[in-house]
Amino acid sequence: MHPALQGLITIIIGVGGCVGYFYFSNQLLDKVLFPARGKNAGRNINRAEMIRPWLFLAPALLALGLYLAYPVVETLRLSLTERLPGGGSRFVGLDNYRQMANEPKFWEALKNNMLWLLVVPALSTAFGLLAAQLTDRIRWGNIAKSLIFMPMAISFVGAAVIWKLVYDTRPIDQEQIGVLNALYLWFGGESPQTWLTIPFWNNFFLMAVLVWIQTGFAMVILSAALRGIPEETIEAAILDGANPFQVFFRIKMPQISGTIVVVWTTITIVVLKVFDIVFAMTNGQWETQVLANYMFDKLFRANDWGVGSASAMVIMLLVTPILVWNVYNARKEMR
Amino acid sequence: MDNIAGKKSGLTWAVHLSVLALVLLWLFPTAGLLVSSFRTTDQIATSGWWKAAFPSEQNLILRAASPDSQVQEGNLYVIEGDLFAPGQDAVISAFGVSSRAIDAFQAGDTAPLKKGGEVQVTAQGHYRMTNSEPFSGSRGQRIFVTATTPPEFTLDNYRNVLFDPQNSEGMASAFFNTLTVTIPATIIPILVAAFAAYALAWMDFPGRALLIAAIVGLLVVPLQLALIPLLKFHNEIGIGKGYLGVWMAHTGFGLPLAIYLLRNYMVGLPRDIIENARVDGASDFQIFVKIILPLSFPALASFAIFQFLWTWNDLLVALVFLIDSTGDTTVMTKQIVELLGTRGGNWEILATSAFVSIAVPLGVFFAMQKYLVRGLLAGSVK
Missing domain, CATH: 1.10.3720.10 (MetI-like)
Structure with missing residues (x-):
């Protein structure tokens, strides 16, 4: 069957199935199981009202449970077992973690990930804040914002191609077609550099791609926060003789600190999951490995589910503080 | 918010310039890819995309017509033709007939060929090879030119x-x-x-x-x-x-x-x-x-x-x-x-x-x- 046709049928079955499920299950509840008539009408209505929320929730809960909650538990189990040849598995305790800890590539990935965690959220938030503050003050600010925001729509893979062209290297006797090398030579560099193969620094060239993408996100959120600041506070500061920098750092920054934390943590999570950029640009060569790509490597190249799952659990462990913090805040807000 | 309390900040022009710089910086990489997708293979390989809007100087390897097309004029054998397709407004500044000296001759000069005879190449790409013996071989003479080509954009990449x-x-x-x-x-x-x-x-x-x-x-x-x-x-x-x-x-x-x-x-x-x-x-x-x-x-x-x-x-x-x-x-x-x-x-x-x-x-x-x-x-x- 042609995939497009299959897609169309899936849409019809999916959407029709959903609507049908919700409609008929509600009908069943109201008309057959607990009809709102007869001598038990009152009790029946109450019972139906107790069950109905779960009818509405059931498909979503099923999907969430199967596709997100169950994998967390199953990955934990897999990380503690070893696949035996010919099917089946054996409990091996922490062996997978021990094996992983003995691999230099894992420590390289962890170290690089920490570097990413420091640099990308910090730079994205800083550029985003700068862009938000500056564009809020000028008439063509909205156009500027939309252009800085644009990389958000570009895939990591597309961004990888875009930046590979920036980092391109040609032999010294030819004209450089990568901007970075052209600038480097123009400013007196001796010979063109292959930027992505210089250990340690190449990490930063990869990070630039993510900063470029995430700055727009930070800008949009922070710009809304800046606009939410009550004008009286700024007016009062200006009347008291504060200069623009003082207004920004002493008056505005403290009032949007909550939003800055939100932006920072959101980008942190993106960084922890970053895979496509490294996969497409260096594939972890030249000491640029990161955890998500290390994991993919273990799973699908080395076919080692144990160590792969163990490294996935490391990512989960790094995400957990943010998860707890978000849940804590969400509950506080609801009260 | 600059005008609050009747004060206009003297920093306005700096703000405009910084935003412009930021926007250009953010657009630059994407623009590079977009422009490159409309350029020919030769152009992409020989000059940065930021030069795409200007005429570029390129080193090209071109081939004269094959010896089959030679005609006899008196006691001279002649192969004549144009290196560029009609409508391609390239201007040749220098040319050569050997890969070791690709810019040995000025446009309009006459260069001796290794296998005998000589070739004259004009700035517009017209060449005239002459020899007292018939030209032999099956492939045309290679001619290396340094040419300035006008900016050119193409949809061929998308078509391909x-x-x-x-x-x-x-x-x-x-x-x-x-x-x-x-x-x-x-x-x-x-x-x-x-x-x-x-x-x-x-x-x-x-x-x-x-x-x-x-x-x-x-x-x-x-x-x-x-x-x-x-x-x-x-x-x-x-x-x-x-x-x-x-x-x-x-x-x-x-x-x-x-x-x-x-x-x-x-x-x-x-x-x-x-x-x-x-x-x-x-x-x-x-x-x-x-x-x-x-x-x-x-x-x-x-x-x-x-x-x-x-x-x-x-x-x-x-x-x-x-x-x-x-x-x-x-x-x-x-x-x-x-x-x-x-x-x-x-x-x-x-x-x-x-x-x-x-x-x-x-x-x-x-x-x-x-x-x-x-x-x-x-x-x-x-």
Whole structure:
């Protein structure tokens, strides 16, 4: 069957199935199981009202449970077992973690990930804040914002191609077609550099791609926060003789600190999951490995589910503080 | 806010300049790829894209007509012709007949040929080879020229990448595969999430707060954890790798954000409307379909854009759940990664392929930016 046709049928079955499920299950509840008539009408209505929320929730809960909650538990189990040849598995305790800890590539990935965690959220938030503050003050600010925001729509893979062209290297006797090398030579560099193969620094060239993408996100959120600041506070500061920098750092920054934390943590999570950029640009060569790509490597190249799952659990462990913090805040807000 | 209290900041011009610098910096990389996708292979390889709008000096290797076309003029054998196609306004400054001295002669000069005879090349690319003996061999004489060519843009790259059936890297089928993945994966979660969000927003039942907290938690669970368990699960229930699996995976991964966004929006809808409808005897199902769903359109649109961008741009989920060893179901992101590996230097193919895949999300982005921003503001956990 042609995939497009299959897609169309899936849409019809999916959407029709959903609507049908919700409609008929509600009908069943109201008309057959607990009809709102007869001598038990009152009790029946109450019972139906107790069950109905779960009818509405059931498909979503099923999907969430199967596709997100169950994998967390199953990955934990897999990380503690070893696949035996010919099917089946054996409990091996922490062996997978021990094996992983003995691999230099894992420590390289962890170290690089920490570097990413420091640099990308910090730079994205800083550029985003700068862009938000500056564009809020000028008439063509909205156009500027939309252009800085644009990389958000570009895939990591597309961004990888875009930046590979920036980092391109040609032999010294030819004209450089990568901007970075052209600038480097123009400013007196001796010979063109292959930027992505210089250990340690190449990490930063990869990070630039993510900063470029995430700055727009930070800008949009922070710009809304800046606009939410009550004008009286700024007016009062200006009347008291504060200069623009003082207004920004002493008056505005403290009032949007909550939003800055939100932006920072959101980008942190993106960084922890970053895979496509490294996969497409260096594939972890030249000491640029990161955890998500290390994991993919273990799973699908080395076919080692144990160590792969163990490294996935490391990512989960790094995400957990943010998860707890978000849940804590969400509950506080609801009260 | 500069004019508050009647003061105009003297920094205004600095602000304009900094914003301009920032915008240019952010546009520059993308512009490079876009411009490159309209240039010819030779142009991309010999000059930076930022010089595309100016005439460029290139070293070209061209070939004169083959000896078959020689004519006899008196006692001279002559091959005559033009190095450039008509309409190509290149100007030659220097030329040579050996790869070791490619600019040995000025345009208009006459250069001796190694095999006997001589050749004259004019600045416009007209050449005249003369010899007292007949020219031999089957291929034409190589002529190296240093030429200034006017800026030139072409759609050939797009024609090759999209429509050439000979082109094994054809993006056309990958484009349709991506579309096939994206549309069901965008539509299905919306409906599932909308019902759940309604229950979480407007129905009272024990455990509701706990469920909302769980969904906030699931928002950040890295999808890396789901790869093996779900691949195993898909293999066990017999769908293996394929569209069905990737649709289900995208639905599952998209749900937390969908439910979260929609619930936050629905909670904000006016209570009166819903209670009036209840008093008038509407069932929850009717309230949902007739009142909540139409009123929630902005939130639905926000999520739809997110999900569309995310599924269109996704590589990991497609790699794991969709693309099997036959490669028939490859998506554009995977195709581009493949090109990066095998054709890393062929920028005309890479740039064009990348732009084909970027164009659709960019269009959606600029058309529906309002909803995207609204969704971002609602979706970042406060």
